[in-house]
Amino acid sequence: MSGRSSRVKRRRREAISAATCLTEALVDHLNVGVAQAYVNQRKLDHEVKTLQVQASQFSKQTAQWISMVEGFNQALKEIGDVENWARSIEMDMRTIATALEYVHKGPLQSASS
Secondary structure, three states: OHHHHHHHHHHHHHHHHHHHHHHHHHHHHHHHHHHHHHHHHHHHHHHHHHHHHHHHHHHHHHHHHHHHHHHHHHHHHHHHHHHHHHHHHHHHHHHHHHHHHHHHHHHHHHHHO
16 A cells, blocks of 8 residues: 555656646746736836827927917908098098089180180
Protein backbone atom coordinates (compact mmCIF):
# COMPACT_ATOMS: atom_id res chain seq x y z
CA MET A 1 0.00 0.00 0.00
CA SER A 2 2.87 2.33 0.43
CA GLY A 3 3.28 2.26 -3.37
CA ARG A 4 -0.29 3.36 -3.75
CA SER A 5 0.16 6.06 -1.13
CA SER A 6 3.23 7.43 -2.90
CA ARG A 7 1.33 7.47 -6.21
CA VAL A 8 -1.52 9.39 -4.58
CA LYS A 9 0.96 11.84 -3.07
CA ARG A 10 2.73 12.24 -6.41
CA ARG A 11 -0.58 12.78 -8.22
CA ARG A 12 -1.62 15.19 -5.52
CA ARG A 13 1.62 17.18 -6.01
CA GLU A 14 1.10 17.08 -9.78
CA ALA A 15 -2.47 18.24 -9.37
CA ILE A 16 -1.38 21.05 -7.04
CA SER A 17 1.41 22.00 -9.44
CA ALA A 18 -1.00 21.95 -12.39
CA ALA A 19 -3.56 24.00 -10.43
CA THR A 20 -0.84 26.49 -9.47
CA CYS A 21 0.30 26.78 -13.10
CA LEU A 22 -3.32 27.26 -14.22
CA THR A 23 -3.93 29.89 -11.54
CA GLU A 24 -0.74 31.74 -12.50
CA ALA A 25 -1.68 31.59 -16.18
CA LEU A 26 -5.18 32.91 -15.41
CA VAL A 27 -3.80 35.69 -13.21
CA ASP A 28 -1.24 36.62 -15.88
CA HIS A 29 -3.99 36.68 -18.51
CA LEU A 30 -6.16 38.86 -16.26
CA ASN A 31 -3.22 41.15 -15.49
CA VAL A 32 -2.56 41.65 -19.20
CA GLY A 33 -6.23 42.52 -19.72
CA VAL A 34 -6.23 44.91 -16.76
CA ALA A 35 -2.99 46.54 -17.94
CA GLN A 36 -4.42 46.99 -21.45
CA ALA A 37 -7.63 48.44 -20.01
CA TYR A 38 -5.54 50.87 -17.93
CA VAL A 39 -3.53 51.93 -20.99
CA ASN A 40 -6.75 52.37 -22.98
CA GLN A 41 -8.30 54.40 -20.16
CA ARG A 42 -5.26 56.70 -20.05
CA LYS A 43 -5.45 57.17 -23.82
CA LEU A 44 -9.16 57.95 -23.58
CA ASP A 45 -8.55 60.45 -20.77
CA HIS A 46 -5.89 62.17 -22.87
CA GLU A 47 -8.18 62.27 -25.90
CA VAL A 48 -11.05 63.66 -23.81
CA LYS A 49 -8.82 66.45 -22.46
CA THR A 50 -7.59 67.25 -25.96
CA LEU A 51 -11.16 67.31 -27.24
CA GLN A 52 -12.23 69.60 -24.40
CA VAL A 53 -9.43 72.06 -25.19
CA GLN A 54 -10.27 71.99 -28.90
CA ALA A 55 -13.98 72.44 -28.19
CA SER A 56 -13.21 75.42 -25.96
CA GLN A 57 -11.00 76.98 -28.64
CA PHE A 58 -13.66 76.35 -31.28
CA SER A 59 -16.28 77.94 -29.05
CA LYS A 60 -14.13 81.06 -28.61
CA GLN A 61 -13.42 81.20 -32.34
CA THR A 62 -17.12 80.82 -33.12
CA ALA A 63 -17.95 83.65 -30.71
CA GLN A 64 -15.42 85.86 -32.50
CA TRP A 65 -16.92 84.94 -35.88
CA ILE A 66 -20.41 85.73 -34.62
CA SER A 67 -19.19 89.09 -33.32
CA MET A 68 -17.55 89.85 -36.68
CA VAL A 69 -20.71 88.92 -38.59
CA GLU A 70 -22.83 91.08 -36.30
CA GLY A 71 -20.42 93.98 -36.83
CA PHE A 72 -20.58 93.44 -40.59
CA ASN A 73 -24.39 93.37 -40.50
CA GLN A 74 -24.40 96.59 -38.47
CA ALA A 75 -22.05 98.23 -40.99
CA LEU A 76 -24.32 97.15 -43.86
CA LYS A 77 -27.31 98.54 -42.00
CA GLU A 78 -25.52 101.85 -41.50
CA ILE A 79 -24.56 101.96 -45.19
CA GLY A 80 -28.22 101.39 -46.03
CA ASP A 81 -29.20 104.20 -43.63
CA VAL A 82 -26.67 106.57 -45.23
CA GLU A 83 -27.89 105.61 -48.69
CA ASN A 84 -31.49 106.33 -47.70
CA TRP A 85 -30.43 109.62 -46.11
CA ALA A 86 -28.54 110.55 -49.29
CA ARG A 87 -31.59 109.76 -51.44
CA SER A 88 -33.78 111.83 -49.15
CA ILE A 89 -31.34 114.78 -49.36
CA GLU A 90 -31.16 114.37 -53.16
CA MET A 91 -34.95 114.46 -53.44
CA ASP A 92 -35.10 117.54 -51.21
CA MET A 93 -32.40 119.26 -53.31
CA ARG A 94 -34.28 118.46 -56.53
CA THR A 95 -37.45 119.84 -55.03
CA ILE A 96 -35.60 123.01 -53.98
CA ALA A 97 -33.92 123.27 -57.42
CA THR A 98 -37.27 122.87 -59.16
CA ALA A 99 -38.84 125.50 -56.90
CA LEU A 100 -35.97 127.92 -57.51
CA GLU A 101 -36.17 127.31 -61.23
CA TYR A 102 -39.89 127.92 -61.16
CA VAL A 103 -39.47 131.13 -59.15
CA HIS A 104 -36.66 132.31 -61.39
CA LYS A 105 -38.55 131.62 -64.62
CA GLY A 106 -41.87 132.88 -63.31
CA PRO A 107 -41.17 136.63 -63.25
CA LEU A 108 -39.41 136.48 -66.61
CA GLN A 109 -42.39 134.90 -68.29
CA SER A 110 -44.87 137.31 -66.72
CA ALA A 111 -42.71 140.31 -67.68
CA SER A 112 -42.46 139.18 -71.26
CA SER A 113 -46.19 138.63 -71.62
